[in-house]
Amino acid sequence: MNHEHVVTQRGRRSRLPITVAIHSTARGRAAGGCRIAAYPHWRDGVTDALRLSQAMSGKCAIAGLPLGGGKTVVSLPLSYDMSTTARRDLLRDIGDLIASLHGAYATGPDVGTGPDDMAVIGERTDYVFCRPESAGGSGDSSLHTATGVLAALRAVCAHRFGSDDLSARSVAVLGLGRVGAHVLRMLAGARVIAADVDPGRRDLATRYGATWVSPQDCLTADVDVLIPAALGGLLTAATVPTLRCAAIAGPANNQLDVPATAGLLHERGILWAPDIAVSAGGLIHATARELLHETPEQAAQRVAAIGATLTGLLDTAAGTGITPAAAADQLAAGRLPVS
Numbered sequence: 336m337n338h339e340h341v342v343t344q345r346g347r348r349s350r351l352p353i354t355v356a357i358h359s360t361a362r363g364r365a366a367g368g369c370r371i372a373a374y375p376h377w378r379d380g381v382t383d384a385l386r387l388s389q390a391m392s393g394k395c396a397i398a399g400l401p402l403g404g405g406k407t408v409v410s411l412p413l414s415y416d417m418s419t420t421a422r423r424d425l426l427r428d429i430g431d432l433i434a435s436l437h438g439a440y441a442t443g444p445d446v447g448t449g450p451d452d453m454a455v456i457g458e459r460t461d462y463v464f465c466r467p468e469s470a471g472g473s474g475d476s477s478l479h480t481a482t483g484v485l486a487a488l489r490a491v492c493a494h495r496f497g498s499d500d501l502s503a504r505s506v507a508v509l510g511l512g513r514v515g516a517h518v519l520r521m522l523a524g525a526r527v528i529a530a531d532v533d534p535g536r537r538d539l540a541t542r543y544g545a546t547w548v549s550p551q552d553c554l555t556a557d558v559d560v561l562i563p564a565a566l567g568g569l570l571t572a573a574t575v576p577t578l579r580c581a582a583i584a585g586p587a588n589n590q591l592d593v594p595a596t597a598g599l600l601h602e603r604g605i606l607w608a609p610d611i612a613v614s615a616g617g618l619i620h621a622t623a624r625e626l627l628h629e630t631p632e633q634a635a636q637r638v639a640a641i642g643a644t645l646t647g648l649l650d651t652a653a654g655t656g657i658t659p660a661a662a663a664d665q666l667a668a669g670r671l672p673v674s
């Protein structure tokens with residue numbers, strides 16, 4: 336472990352295990368969302384927090400933000416049902432834990448949390464991004480994450496197919512949560528297939544003209560671009576040989592199970608856009624608005640710049656014969672600490 340500080344604590348009210356992992360504060364206060372998800376064992380949530388917080392350090396560095404990497408993970412038992420009151424208790428516990436870190440870490444939304452949850456955490460600590468606008472925050476970040484994904488998709492398509500016109504492409508969206516659903520809506524015009532582990536999201540897919548398939552068929556679909564928008568770890572030594580896409584670019588965090596999988600994708604000629612660059616839109620927008628006090632226009636420009644950042648990474652990788660993942664790691668490493 337090369338993290339600065341990791342704390343796992345049972346919530347006083349909720350009795351649930353909450354982990355805050357601070358990977359690095361070399362560039363500034365650690366930032367990273369709060370994930371509330373089910374894990375086979377609570378230790379799996381700790382492992383996830385370690386990996387996700389490390390990815391946040393890279394994400395902040397590549398986006399050029401004066402922030403380090405951190406993450407909160409609450410490990411829920413499998414098929415755990417939480418009442419509204421229990422959820423409030425949990426969110427207050429999370430707020431107390433973050434407050435005890437005295438500003439070394441600020442949280443935001445992630446898988447399983449949204450702006451309303453940030454407002455409850457905000458009852459206990461000021462170190463929280465993306466409260467609703469009515470509560471003084473910059474609101475839902477998922478729309479801005481999706482806007483960043485679209486900028487990334489255009490950059491990837493320009494690099495791989497010589498045109499950034501998405502309507503000429505076929506794409507597969509894997510995961511229709513908050514971010515995936517926005518991406519799907521923004522892709523109207525392209526040939527889209529979509530999937531989610533929740534069959535209840537089928538209507539959403541068909542509403543936007545997408546063809547609904549199983550998650551397995553989505554992963555292995557014969558399309559120009561695969562867009563992973565669900566949980567991470569889907570690209571492995573077992574799944575890479577089954578892929579039929581030409582490129583991969585999506586907002587899911589930690590898409591590669593291990594770093595070496597980037598090499599397997601490269602060998603197969605599949606262009607992988609590093610997730611730490613593609614997924615940064617929400618973080619960038621919230622930081623621009625709440626920390627740097629920029630205007631909505633300035634924040635939007637920063638999110639749009641994900642396209643140029645990614646083009647730079649892909650050009651560097653192609654020009655020097657390394658993987659885009661290695662190019663991203665090099666760029667991030669060169670920016671630690673902030674100069």
Ligand code: PHE
Nearest residue numbers: 368443444445464617618621
């Ligand atoms: N979940 C966001 C991400 O993975 C984290 C985040 C968003 C943090 C917005 C702060 C503000 O990038």
